[in-house]
Amino acid sequence: MSSRYDTAELNRLDKQHFTHPWTIFDVFQEQGALPISRGDGCYIEDSNGRRYLDAVGGLWCTNIGLGRSEMADAIAEQCRKLAFANPFVDMTNVPATLLAAKLAELAPGDLNHVLFSCGGSTAVDSSYRLIQFYQNCRGKHTKKHVISRKNSYHGSTYLSMSIGGKAGDHPPEFDFISDFIHHISCPNYYRAPAGMAEPEYLQFLLDELEQTILRVGPDNVAAFYAEPVLGAGGVIVPPAGYHQGTFDICRKYDVLYISDEVVTAFGRLGHWFASKDVFGIEPDMIITAKGLTSGYQPLGACIYSDRIHQVISEPGHGRCFAHGFTYSGHPVACAAALKNIEILQREQLLNRVQQLGPYFQQQMKTLEDLPIVGQVRGMQLMVCVENVRCKKTKALFPEELDIGKRIADHAETLGLIVRPIVHLNVMSPPLTISRSQIDDIVATLRK
Numbered sequence: 415m416s417s418r419y420d421t422a423e424l425n426r427l428d429k430q431h432f433t434h435p436w437t438i439f440d441v442f443q444e445q446g447a448l449p450i451s452r453g454d455g456c457y458i459e460d461s462n463g464r465r466y467l468d469a470v471g472g473l474w475c476t477n478i479g480l481g482r483s484e485m486a487d488a489i490a491e492q493c494r495k496l497a498f499a500n501p502f503v504d505m506t507n508v509p510a511t512l513l514a515a516k517l518a519e520l521a522p523g524d525l526n527h528v529l530f531s532c533g534g535s536t537a538v539d540s541s542y543r544l545i546q547f548y549q550n551c552r553g554k555h556t557k558k559h560v561i562s563r564k565n566s567y568h569g570s571t572y573l574s575m576s577i578g579g580k581a582g583d584h585p586p587e588f589d590f591i592s593d594f595i596h597h598i599s600c601p602n603y604y605r606a607p608a609g610m611a612e613p614e615y616l617q618f619l620l621d622e623l624e625q626t627i628l629r630v631g632p633d634n635v636a637a638f639y640a641e642p643v644l645g646a647g648g649v650i651v652p653p654a655g656y657h658q659g660t661f662d663i664c665r666k667y668d669v670l671y672i673s674d675e676v677v678t679a680f681g682r683l684g685h686w687f688a689s690k691d692v693f694g695i696e697p698d699m700i701i702t703a704k705g706l707t708s709g710y711q712p713l714g715a716c717i718y719s720d721r722i723h724q725v726i727s728e729p730g731h732g733r734c735f736a737h738g739f740t741y742s743g744h745p746v747a748c749a750a751a752l753k754n755i756e757i758l759q760r761e762q763l764l765n766r767v768q769q770l771g772p773y774f775q776q777q778m779k780t781l782e783d784l785p786i787v788g789q790v791r792g793m794q795l796m797v798c799v800e801n802v803r804c805k806k807t808k809a810l811f812p813e814e815l816d817i818g819k820r821i822a823d824h825a826e827t828l829g830l831i832v833r834p835i836v837h838l839n840v841m842s843p844p845l846t847i848s849r850s851q852i853d854d855i856v857a858t859l860r861k
């Protein structure tokens with residue numbers, strides 16, 4: 415089937431009718447968007463038939479790569495069999511049940527219960543609804559506050575955006591929830607106060623969390639939200655010991671530890687989930703989406719502990735959890751996730767990441783010799799290039815120069831997709847990426 419279209423007409427229709435997320439509308443009306451019409455493996459193709467190596471993996475999500483017939487077949491088969499069933503209370507559907515059981519098997523510790531959503535943001539929203547319900551069921555009615563980190567990204571609904579801590583996402587003309595959400599420092603050692611040793615910096619971060627809990631009051635703090643590696647905040651790997659330290663403080667004050675693994679799960683860091691296998695902690699809840707279906711269908715999930723489940727399902731208390739979406743546990747999305755997990759397992763893609771990830775990091779790191787590259791950082795198949803005006807002072811380029819976007823635009827003309835985030839460029843290719851494709855990414859970025 416041809417993937418060629420009348421690009422001018424597509425551009426016209428797109429500008430006229432499609433309101434894109436995260437768009438500066440007046441600039442968009444001038445520049446338009448690149449119409450993508452096809453994808454296979456790590457490549458995408460535009461409506462003129464031009465191919466690009468997609469180093470972003472869609473949006474950190476096309477873990478098994480695009481264009482898999484097996485996925486298309488599984489989705490089509492489920493559509494034919496059962497495209498929808500009511501997930502509320504007394505009805506279920508086979509793929510949702512099987513997927514919930516599979517996630518319980520893959521998730522660490524006693525995370526044996528799954529609340530489905532339509533994506534990452536709605537999973538973050540749902541997690542807070544569940545946490546409130548849990549705290550109410552325990553009689554802890556004041557435990558409603560949340561602590562998260564500056565520079566974190568947790569989604570784009572009103573609540574998940576408020577939990578997120580990226581300054582640029584909270585412009586003053588928008589109103590966000592601030593009365594029960596508290597943001598502490600982002601654990602970015604590259605931007606730590608000059609001269610501070612890493613262990614000292616770690617202690618500062620841990621003290622800040624503890625002080626914040628004490629200031630808000632342990633009886634008021636319900637949960638701490640953290641991405642194992644901050645993704646959209648610039649692929650920030652916290653100092654060694656950070657997750658264990660924050661986890662211990664949460665335990666000390668009866669605060670739930672919520673690990674947002676929307677990006678870091680399903681092989682991105684070489685494991686099903688990074689919380690336990692990479693960072694050694696068993697959180698109370700893992701939130702995930704993206705790689706769960708490798709982007710073939712929209713789906714998100716909160717995978718939570720026996721401890722929470724026992725409280726909310728205690729015999730005799732009879733309270734209804736008044737929450738749920740029409741598409742919670744959508745059979746087609748769940749069938750896609752099951753097939754995606756089967757492929758990840760069969761092709762041993764997690765092992766592949768463990769072998770190839772260090773090569774990706776090493777090769778990307780060679781770009782640090784460029785005059786505008788302040789730091790290349792990351793873990794396995796997540797990487798960020800931080801562009802700076804001065805390597806010594808780490809001073810940034812003026813924002814209006816839009817350095818990340820200029821680099822991404824130039825890379826696009828050379829056939830490579832990298833994602834700009836202000837002064838950063840981030841990458842998270844499909845787990846099927848090869849050594850030679852990694853070499854292509856590095857060579858193109860050098861240009």
Ligand code: PLP
Pocket residue numbers: 533534535536538567568569570641645646674675676677703704
């Ligand atoms: N949480 C994290 C860590 C994310 O990176 C994202 C999206 O990038 C989300 C939540 C929101 O997910 P979605 O865009 O599927 O709503």
